Amino acid sequence: MATDSWAQAVDEQEAAAESVNRNLRNTSTAANATDSSSAAAKSEAEGDNKAADDDDKAAQSLLNKLIRNNLVNNTNQVEVLQKDPNSPLYSVKSFEELRLKPQLLQGVYGMGFNRPSKIQETALPMMLAEPPQNLIAQSQSGTGKTAAFVLAMLSHVDPNNRYPQCLCVSPTYELALQTGKVIEQMGKHYPEVKLVYAIRGNKLQRGVKLQEQIVIGTPGTMLDWCSKFKFIDPKKIKVFVLDEADVMIATQGHQDQSIRIQRMLPKNCQMLLFSATFEETVWNFAQRIVPDPNIIKLKREEETLDTIKQYYVLCNCKEEKFQALCNIYGAITIAQAMIFCHTRKTAGWLAGELSREGHQVALLSGEMQVEQRAAVIERFRDGKEKVLVTTNVCARGIDVEQVSVVINFDLPVDKDGNPDNETYLHRIGRTGRFGKRGLAINMVDSKMSMNILNRIQEHFNKRIEKLDTDDLDEIEKIAC
Numbered sequence: 001m002a003t004d005s006w007a008q009a010v011d012e013q014e015a016a017a018e019s020v021n022r023n024l025r026n027t028s029t030a031a032n033a034t035d036s037s038s039a040a041a042k043s044e045a046e047g048d049n050k051a052a053d054d055d056d057k058a059a060q061s062l063l064n065k066l067i068r069n070n071l072v073n074n075t076n077q078v079e080v081l082q083k084d085p086n087s088p089l090y091s092v093k094s095f096e097e098l099r100l101k102p103q104l105l106q107g108v109y110g111m112g113f114n115r116p117s118k119i120q121e122t123a124l125p126m127m128l129a130e131p132p133q134n135l136i137a138q139s140q141s142g143t144g145k146t147a148a149f150v151l152a153m154l155s156h157v158d159p160n161n162r163y164p165q166c167l168c169v170s171p172t173y174e175l176a177l178q179t180g181k182v183i184e185q186m187g188k189h190y191p192e193v194k195l196v197y198a199i200r201g202n203k204l205q206r207g208v209k210l211q212e213q214i215v216i217g218t219p220g221t222m223l224d225w226c227s228k229f230k231f232i233d234p235k236k237i238k239v240f241v242l243d244e245a246d247v248m249i250a251t252q253g254h255q256d257q258s259i260r261i262q263r264m265l266p267k268n269c270q271m272l273l274f275s276a277t278f279e280e281t282v283w284n285f286a287q288r289i290v291p292d293p294n295i296i297k298l299k300r301e302e303e304t305l306d307t308i309k310q311y312y313v314l315c316n317c318k319e320e321k322f323q324a325l326c327n328i329y330g331a332i333t334i335a336q337a338m339i340f341c342h343t344r345k346t347a348g349w350l351a352g353e354l355s356r357e358g359h360q361v362a363l364l365s366g367e368m369q370v371e372q373r374a375a376v377i378e379r380f381r382d383g384k385e386k387v388l389v390t391t392n393v394c395a396r397g398i399d400v401e402q403v404s405v406v407i408n409f410d411l412p413v414d415k416d417g418n419p420d421n422e423t424y425l426h427r428i429g430r431t432g433r434f435g436k437r438g439l440a441i442n443m444v445d446s447k448m449s450m451n452i453l454n455r456i457q458e459h460f461n462k463r464i465e466k467l468d469t470d471d472l473d474e475i476e477k478i479a480c
């Protein structure tokens with residue numbers, strides 16, 4: 001089914017690859033300061049003055065209450081949005097009507113899902129049809145793509161067969177772990193189906209034949225497990241999922257590995273490609289490598305979510321940007337925030353400054369060991385730090401419900417200095433997950449960055465409002 005056309009398309013694409021390869025892996029980030037910045041904030045909080053401790057607890061309790069209220073409001077909002085035909089969360093069907101196995105229905109409801117989102121409602125019947133059909137699907141960030149392909153994999157496996165039947169490839173270690181958790185939660189009432197992680201550090205004994213039906217991992221390890229170590233018999237794979245598919249096929253290293261895996265799969269293996277963004281050339285390439293695909297594609301103006309309000313702030317230098325950030329923090333309650341910087345140097349500097357202001361800050365860097373990166377995200381997810389300063393390493397896929405604000409301390413640009421629209425969309429999509437309201441604030445510090453912002457506005461045909469951060473009343477008004 002897929003093998004030859006993929007190989008041919010790869011050859012044809014070589015010339016175009018340069019332009020497609022948009023520095024999506026240019027996460028040359030990192031910092032040395034993670035622990036020191038968290039520690040500084042912590043030591044302040046752990047002061048020996050009991051009165052201060054009590055104040056902290058009171059403040060924390062108030063914050064928790066505010067966060068809870070926000071969540072309650074959000075539940076109502078999701079219900080409203082699921083009845084609005086213009087919302088990406090809209091659905092006419094129930095999960096029952098999607099003909100899921102009872103064990104999976106239990107899993108879905110156990111996760112607190114009441115109704116499918118639009119992408120789930122549309123994609124699942126295509127993915128579960130017989131004979132299996134290929135699919136290339138685009139849907140906005142935070143609209144439940146993961147649950148959609150996880151349900152497809154769990155529906156397709158035969159639990160009586162103790163060997164891998166579904167492979168799911170994610171671009172990063174952290175995302176593979178996150179998706180694995182969704183598989184575990186969704187499959188909680190289907191214990192016969194087992195999952196294994198093909199990620200760095202998970203060392204298996206040579207000669208082992210895997211018994212787990214689903215393998216989730218990163219492309220390099222997955223390839224090794226299929227070809228070098230032969231833990232997986234690729235000929236028995238029924239479903240091959242590429243999450244963040246555009247980055248998987250636009251980034252040379254990932255592309256090579258994904259193609260080599262794909263070439264080993266049987267011709268009738270179902271291919272499922274998902275992402276929130278598909279740049280035009282990548283989209284064309286995807287269509288050439290996936291035979292007879294069903295296609296779910298967004299119009300450009302549908303790509304941004306109305307639930308994420310977008311603003312920009314005018315500044316002259318990084319110190320002014322930092323001051324604007326402090327003003328924002330002084331005016332509104334921010335459950336958790338993610339702040340994106342262009343370089344790890346700026347990220348390290350900013351984390352230090354924020355930490356000196358008393359914020360609990362985590363710093364995530366592309367240079368850190370993957371296990372360390374996953375641990376930082378886990379701490380942030382658990383609310384141990386309220387601010388995550390990072391570079392593009394964290395722009396995609398990471399799902400942390402409490403992120404109410406995303407700050408682009410530096411706007412995303414590609415290696416030629418042009419706006420990186422895809423990364424912009426993924427970054428701001430870290431907030432406003434599944435119907436939540438979110439704020440995205442862009443710091444503009446030069447004519448050049450104003451030009452970048454304008455081009456981003458034009459690209460998405462979406463107005464980004466100006467915000468005066470010296471005016472506290474104005475900031476308060478934009479609070480979610």
Ligand SMILES: Nc1ncnc2c1ncn2[C@@H]1O[C@H](COP(=O)(O)OP(=O)(O)OP(=O)(O)O)[C@@H](O)[C@H]1O
Binds near residue numbers: 112140143145397399
């Ligand atoms: N039907 C549903 N009802 C309620 N919540 C849902 C539903 N489907 C998914 N969610 C929740 O919505 C959040 C976002 O889902 P998910 O991470 O799958 O989005 P995504 O489309 O893959 O996003 P991204 O493009 O950023 O990777 C998750 O916390 C998930 O648990």
